[in-house]
Amino acid sequence: MSDLIPTPQVAAPDILRCAYMELVVTDLAKSREFYVDILGLVVTEEDDNTVYLRAFEEFIHHNLVLKKGKVPAVSVFAFRVRSQEEVDKAEAYYTELGCETRRGSFSNGIHNAVRVVDPLGFPYEFFYEVDHVKRHAWSYDLQGAGALVRLDHFNQVYPDVVKGSAYLEDLGFKRTEDIRDDDGVIYAAWLTRKHTVHDTAMTGGAGPRMHHIAFSTHEKHNILYICDKLGALRRSDMIERGPGRHGVSNAFYLYLRDPDGHRVEIYTQDYYTGDPDNPLVSWDVHDNQRRDFWGHQVVPSWYTDASFVLDLDGEIQPVIEREEPKEIDVTIGADGFSYTRKDDMETGIKLGRQV
Amino acid sequence: MSDLIPTPQVAAPDILRCAYMELVVTDLAKSREFYVDILGLVVTEEDDNTVYLRAFEEFIHHNLVLKKGKVPAVSVFAFRVRSQEEVDKAEAYYTELGCETRRGSFSNGIHNAVRVVDPLGFPYEFFYEVDHVKRHAWSYDLQGAGALVRLDHFNQVYPDVVKGSAYLEDLGFKRTEDIRDDDGVIYAAWLTRKHTVHDTAMTGGAGPRMHHIAFSTHEKHNILYICDKLGALRRSDMIERGPGRHGVSNAFYLYLRDPDGHRVEIYTQDYYTGDPDNPLVSWDVHDNQRRDFWGHQVVPSWYTDASFVLDLDGEIQPVIEREEPKEIDVTIGADGFSYTRKDDMETGIKLGRQV
Amino acid sequence: MSDLIPTPQVAAPDILRCAYMELVVTDLAKSREFYVDILGLVVTEEDDNTVYLRAFEEFIHHNLVLKKGKVPAVSVFAFRVRSQEEVDKAEAYYTELGCETRRGSFSNGIHNAVRVVDPLGFPYEFFYEVDHVKRHAWSYDLQGAGALVRLDHFNQVYPDVVKGSAYLEDLGFKRTEDIRDDDGVIYAAWLTRKHTVHDTAMTGGAGPRMHHIAFSTHEKHNILYICDKLGALRRSDMIERGPGRHGVSNAFYLYLRDPDGHRVEIYTQDYYTGDPDNPLVSWDVHDNQRRDFWGHQVVPSWYTDASFVLDLDGEIQPVIEREEPKEIDVTIGADGFSYTRKDDMETGIKLGRQV
Amino acid sequence: MSDLIPTPQVAAPDILRCAYMELVVTDLAKSREFYVDILGLVVTEEDDNTVYLRAFEEFIHHNLVLKKGKVPAVSVFAFRVRSQEEVDKAEAYYTELGCETRRGSFSNGIHNAVRVVDPLGFPYEFFYEVDHVKRHAWSYDLQGAGALVRLDHFNQVYPDVVKGSAYLEDLGFKRTEDIRDDDGVIYAAWLTRKHTVHDTAMTGGAGPRMHHIAFSTHEKHNILYICDKLGALRRSDMIERGPGRHGVSNAFYLYLRDPDGHRVEIYTQDYYTGDPDNPLVSWDVHDNQRRDFWGHQVVPSWYTDASFVLDLDGEIQPVIEREEPKEIDVTIGADGFSYTRKDDMETGIKLGRQV
Secondary structure, rough: OOOOOOOOOOOOOEEEEEEEEEEEEEEEEHHHHHHHHHHOOEEEEEOOOOEEEEOOOOOOOEEEEEEEEOEEEEEEEEEEEEOOHHOOOOOOOOHOOOOOOOEEEEEOOEEEEEEEEEEEOOOEEEEEEOOOOOOHHHOOOOOOOOOOOOOEEEEEEEEEEHHHHHHHOOOOOOEEEEEEEEOOOOEEEEEEEOOOOOOEEEEEOOEEEEEEEEEEOHHHHHHHHHHHHHOOOOOOHEEEEEEEEEOOOHHHEEEEEEEOEEEEEEEEEOOOOOOOOOOEEEEEEOOOOOOOOOOOOOOHHHOOOEEEEEEOOEEOOOOEOOOOOOOOOEEEEEOOOOOOOOOHHOOOOOOOOOO | OOOOOOOOOOOOOEEEEEEEEEEEEEEEHHHHHHHHOOOOOOOEOOOEEEEEOOOOOOOOOOEEEEEEEOOOOEEEEEEEEHHHHHHHHHHHHHHHHHOOOOOOOOOOOOOOEEEOOOOOOOEEEEOEEEEEEOOOOHHOOOOOOOOOOEEEEEEEEOOHHHHHHHHHHHOOOEEEEEEEOOOOOOEEEEEOOOOOOOOOOEEEEEEEEEEEEEEEEOHHHHHHHHHHHHHOOOOOHHHHEEEEEEEHHOOEEEEEEOOOHHHHHHOOOOOOOOOOOOEEEEEEOOOOOOOOOOOOOOOHHHHHHHHHEEOOOEOOOOOEEOOOOOOOOOOOOOOOOOEEOOHHOOOOOOOOOOO | OOOOOOOOOOOOOOOOEEEEEEEEEEOHHHHHHHHHHHHHOEEEEOOOOOOEEEEEOOOEOOHHHHEEOOOEEEEEEEEEEEEEEEHHHHHHHHHHHHOOOOEEEOOOOOEEEEEEOOOOEEEEEEOEEEOOOOOOOHHHOOOOOOOOEEEEEEEEEOOOOHHHHHHHHHHHOOOEEEEEEEOOOOEEEEOOOOOOOOOOEEEEEEEEEEEEEEEOOHHHHHHHHHHHHHHHHHHHHHHHEEEEEEOOOOOOOEEEEEOOOEEEEEOOOOOOOOOOOOOOOEEEEEOOOOOOOOOOOOOHHHHHEEEEEEOOOOOOOOOOOOOOOOOOOOOOOOOOOOEEEEOOOOOOOOOOOOO | OOOOOOOOOOOOOOOEEEEEEEEEOOOHHHHHHHHHHHHHEEEEOOOOOOEEOOOOEEEOOEEEEEOOOOOOEEEEEEEEOHHHHHHHHHHHHHHHOOEEEEEEEEEOOOOOEEEEEEOOEEEEEEEEEEHHHHHHHHOOOOOOOOOEEEEEEEEEEEEOHHHHHHHHHOOOEEEEEEEEEOOOOOOEEEOOOOOOOOOEEEEOOOOOOOEEEEEEOOHHHHHHHHHHHHHOOOOHHHHHEEEEEEOOOOOEEEEEEEOOOOOOEEEEEEOOOOOOOOOOOOEEEEOOOOOOOOOOOOHHHHHHOEEEOOOOOOOEOOOEEEOOOOOOOOOOOOOEEEHHHHHHHHOOOOOOOOO
16 A cells, blocks of 8 residues: 655645535435534525535535535535635646646635645645625524534545545645554544644545545534434434544544435534644554544444545546455454444453553 | 232332442442442442442432442342331331331441332332431532432333332332333333332343442533543443433433443433323334434343342342343344344334334 | 411312413513523413413423413412312312412313412412323424423512411421521521422512522523523523522522513522421521522622512502511622622621531 | 834744743642642642643643742743744844843743743743643543633733734734724724634733633533532632623633632633634624623623733833723612612613624
């Protein structure tokens, strides 16, 4: 593995933060019900084919675009940069990398952006110019019990995490945490621009695919409420994993699956990472508290399922399998059955340590 | 099944509430570490063989006794009655039922009680006279982030829930909720005296055994903190199930296993049940939100494991298996493997409805 | 003071709990906006002159009636009793006391009740027969971030607390807490039937008047949300006092004023009081943590303002002033100005102690 | 007013964040009790004259230094910069401004820093080199119910907010919010470097003085717990203001006074401000929800009291009064008495609007 992407000679753009994702959904009404009626995201604007959504504390036009289409997929991961000049730098950067780039306004409210298919195969957008909209930070009358207040991060699946992470670090991201084994294999890496644990993460697996998009709540009880609401609506089937405490990131989490199977994380309370010497935290892949600090094993679908990503023409990007080893928590017991909970094990789980 | 216990002619005692449990533990220091250092229960008094513990809002001498012994077991489920006269009524009640009864002070701080082995084989105590101790309701300086403020309930395992529940209803308990199937089989019943969902519950299974003892916190974040603390102490192996929201009782829950495997529930926020016509809530055993309102399947150990109970001489009570059907959430998939999570299923789970 | 009400020969009725209050409001639309749109109470039924409301966990027809009228007042404090026979006992009890009583159905959903003007001048109702309605305990989709889940208690203002409290204790209430001074003067008393700190309280002051009606939330953050929502709606003028922690009752509180000035408390987390020997907690009137455990002085309007109560014909009951001493937190500083915050004091506040 | 500080020709240093404050305290044992035993800050190291403290998620040596001395004061406000080169740039910047600067290691764990008395008279330090210590983000076993997890900001009092704010904006701070009147007078300004609402604020008043230092908790209940703990310890006199919701910053707050009267804010949940075009929020000084979103008036001491600051030789900096107008919430009623609560007013408070 790990035939690295070359580092361009030109400077990387000054990325501020992950800003929005565009999701292709097959039934816009069902998706709108999930993201607006159930999760309560704010509608900035919408028409028959597209819904533009944002979190309550956002002041830019949108954090999520739902676009009607035939196959569920992600058509772009968009990042905001510090100025329009930085958009040009992004274009030059990817041009040097030999990637296809396009300039234009691809989305309502956002102007003069650049889109690329990056060397890993992910569709990325970089933009600065954006319409400002009302920041509903103080609108508690509109915010429900499970209010999503910020877009926090993306998570991307790619077979070679070392390669993917090095490419993102060249692009100016800082690695805050990762998961490794004693042989130095990297299973996942968390990478940030703003002052949180990540703006995006690389999860080892068949890719390029999108693992999840994450929105923040203010507090943990807001996340518990979302579960209670789904239970009350008899939609608990939408809860894939959690709620729980992550080891990595120290955040409280919940994973949902939208009507097309796109995974959405609800997330709260990681830590400040803005100093240049912010300490890297590495977790042992055998540490059963790395993914769930309370030791619960991760449900297999969380490791295997992810969304396709598209190229700039809307075609599905081909997926490459990850070579072994894979990070997965299913253990085969002495009886030949698979067990997904620690208490069923014949023998104890080897406990790793945070290093 | 269901050869019912006869209803005595004499009046049942006026039971106030579940009051304390006596646990036999094999390593007193380890158990003390769990209940005092980790869970933070208040020590009323202790010696080399016994530790008397209470919750922060309690004003009677204890809610839990840890007693050093060779085999982990429960030596008594104790209930407080309204007066000393009611202790006499309890004695008469069980005498008429043909049960062995003993009078005396079996525990520090509690006087003039009666102990019996009840018709189901459980060791019960009824008492009124008790030493008052400081109620630490206002002692926030002593209460930690996961403060256990009240003893909430017991949970007993018994093969015939209809028989067990009818016996407890004769004794004056009111049924608030149960789990059934379309054939009228009862899988579990919740029974109360104080104004909450239960003082004790009957869970169908091999018994007589003790399923769990439950303490309350004020809020849900207190329960989440206990998980975080166990994670920080690298004792997440003590977390068996949860945290989550119960369907039955509507409470937020967490199940822990103490060093001897005794199960402790941490519990918060059920509802008022004090009116005589409080509506019974019956759940369909096929409703996957009955035990976890968020649809998570229950870990198998939670259905199978429970603690032995002792007779008045400290001998282990023999255990009778429950006949089929058993309530269990493991499903065998089309591939012959067992699955303990809904998302792995070949076919969807039949969703029941709260009736 | 304290010419006590005689104790009747006949038995007092077996009261379960405070059950509902009927408020006369001058602008039904405005009051509905406050109680339904802002506070989120559940509407059981309504017409042009009356709105019947309940808390989310309630299964009886209503906990609050808003009735259109010319002068803001309370037309009844209603208590539920254990059976229809107990309604008859209530009638006999008050007949012996020489009070006017009326039988009938005074309110939709409630049948065969008795209403009285009690010896203190308060309009009381006792009922058992009531229509059951859906208990929305599990309806998290309907419950908002500040969901009111139970009616917790009433609070009555009366000039002679000793007399009022003794009368209520005769009626079967148990005193759980009070406020006193070294001369034995009682300033307020908390009295309970269900297993909480109170179903009603007697606050010393000009009366008979209604001080407040209190609804419970599950957790403290639900109460904070109500404040945030009122702030967002630019209705912070409705917040009279709090949020804060009570010394008395140990509950977390907030006091609002409805459009007619009726006071509503939002309340959470007191403690279990169901044992007959539940220890009485007495607070020193000079203890500045008795009313607010964090030492904040109480705003003067909270001591002076209260709602009129009506007789059975809808006439306002005359109000008798309380003789000195009065409980009030304003202190006159050395400069002749009044100070309502401890930090302005020339000399420290005498700190009392919980006894 | 507003004779502005000239903008230097040389570049401003790249400031990361507010990093620590050094407080002179008169009784080190009492101050240690407050900051360590009550508030639970982590001790990095200490000796007879100095205690070095940090928040739980911090990885640099300290966020607060307590230094024994004769007069309570602040000896430094310290900011971390991006590299050692930026320390040199800070030195050059203040040299050009004609300020006295000193190089050295003024504090354990921090190396090669520069200290200055800035043009407003405040002692500032800029540093990069610092010893790393354990980040206790995951140490839930050590974190109490009121755990302070980050240093959030400083707040400085100065008579001319326009002048002070312009100087800080030259230094690279971004203004996120302010308080104004219709005449364009600025009463206070919030200024940030990291991605929160502020690293420091300018509050109009007699200065240079230190208004407060603020630490963050994860959630609001952590702040409520601190109040409950102070109540339990009978130290509610330490609570000056709050808890409440700020209008400005949207954060939940509490103000405490340490044994020397230094003010400490406990703070949680403001919003992301990292984009260069983050919208400025301006509040009307007549808007009674600007300082407390729930409309509670601010206690007078909060406007008048603040700590002295020292020059580099440890001498108290002279204090200059602010000219009128002053921001203060006390209103003189028709009766000639001052009122500090809205409900006592003869006339309503003019409600301003967030613009």
